[in-house]
Amino acid sequence: MIKILIIDDQPLLIEQIKYAFEDEYYKMNRVYNIEEVLKQIENKSYDIIILESELHKKDGFQICKEIRKFSSVPIIMITPMGEDMKKIMALEFGADDCLSKPFNVLELKARIKAILRRTKRVEVVNLSPEFEIGEFKINTLGRKISYKGEDINLTGKEFDLFLLLITNPNKVFNRQQLLEKIWGYEYYGDLRTVDVHVRRLREKIEKNSSNPKYILTKWGMGYYFKEK
Template sequence: MTRVLVVEDDPQLVRALVINLQARQYGVDPAPDGATGLRIAAARQPDVVILDLGLPDMDGVDVIKSLRGWTRVPILVLSARRASDEKVAALDAGADDYITKPFSMDELLARLRAAVRRTEAAPLTPAAVLVATDDFTIDLLAKRATRGGHDVRLTPTEWHLLEILVSNPGRLITQKHLLQEVWGASKSNKTHYLRVYMAQLRRKLETNPAHPRYLITEPGMGYRFES
């Protein structure tokens, strides 16, 4: 049974989530605040965490950072905060997805199922060194990309950017994180770098670069690799 930790202080919302999740055969552990959520996470080892940011005892971003200190469990943020900088802060801290309130229960459940599938299909471990799609293959250990049986020549910068994305399949990686990792902290606002290099990667790897299937843009937020 897939176990879901729900860290949320609104009792009515918690009740709705518990009813809907249990009806679909999920195990649910509710927590009314961040400290309780962290204790339950350590004790129960959930498969997914649904987390509100506005908790009574601590900010949800701090909960994300604490969890990321020891686990790669998918974290779905569920929050009334709509500002893009709030979303970016949560994603940079390590959240996998961000859903704003009010929300559709069907959408939440769909994103929950997607998070579980990604975890089952592509666990983030050092052993996951070969990424194969219908159109190209990435060998992270050999640092080699092939398409149609031929090597794809990538620059060191293109490779670094691609490596970050394919190592985190399905996860939204923020512009700020990519810029800092590839170009350094001093370039964290140079978003045009990303547009140029992502366009180059799409031309080299995507069948239809104008309508990419694998290297996806989340406008104003970042990019994700969909396998």
């Protein structure tokens, strides 16, 4: 059973989502108390979260930020139509994906399935559950990495992006390729999504993110992990 949490205060939207998933192998819950749900997320009670960016009592971006302090659970953020800046903000605050209202529930379902496929398995052949590359230690089962013995907290998409780059050293991937490989063919996304995730990843693994030594840019082509 896949457990999905909906953080939204619009009953009609919630009912539409729950109706679309009622015949699937999902359990949908709606949150009423933010503090209580943060405890449930910390206890790993959910597999994925659908989070409205504009809530009446609390800012959705702030909730996303609070969740990211202790959890890498996948988050899909719902933002207003035509407000691209809020989509970028959602990614900056740690969301894995964004969907603008109004949206087709079938598209939401496709995105959820794509995220869950990628969090349940590793798409790299012949990888050990735990291995080291340079001073990075990667745990593919726990989906965790550490650098010089210090744990680095990555979101699901950040981990997938890092794993793809580090296991293909010196191979340049353009943004479209990264969208397809990390977000899947179902993802109808903006290429800027890749740039935001690369920037966030650099901020977490690089000593100086403005002068990176690991994840580099091949100008006019794409991104790659530099093998030392």
